[in-house]
Amino acid sequence: MVAFNEGNQRIYGAHVYSLCLTVSLCESTADIIDVISKFAPLKPSDPSAMFAIHELRACTPQPIMENVWDTRSPHFVIEILPTVLDADRLEELLEWAHKFYDEIMRTYPSNILPSAYLPLPEPKKVDMKAIYGSKYETLRRIKQRYDAVNVFKHALVQL
Secondary structure (H helix, E strand, O other): OHHHHHHHHHHHOOOOEOOOEEEEEOOOOHHHHHHHHHHOOOOOOOOOOEEEEEEEOOOOOOOOOOOOOOOOOOEEEEEEEOOEOOHHHHHHHHHHHHHHHHHHHOOOHHHEOOOOOOOOOOHHHOOHHHHHHHHHHHHHHHHHHHOOOOOOOOOOOOO
């Protein structure tokens, strides 16, 4: 494994600069395809930068319990990854990525799920109240009771 990692480091370098902008959608609509068609050819030429779209849980039945948003429901995920090896190129990629993301977010709001898979989006783009709905205050009280000194402050999900 060490040799594998060292080989990758020689090819890709020791550091990359990136973030992940993620949107979860109920459906891949014509508007979404139009946005992708507009921004795919505008992607700055960097082999590390990319975007992906994939379908999740196409055959999964709807959840029975309503406890959080429909993560188990079939949906599409678009991940916009402005990754660069050279920090000097980061602003160019971030500009492209944020414009791409913002235009997706301006399509039909009812098609956009309240959050994406929690480890992916920027923390400022995660609305915990929208994700947990009526359970949010209960979770916040549990957090206060069992982690009052914020031992788990670096957990992916913040309350």
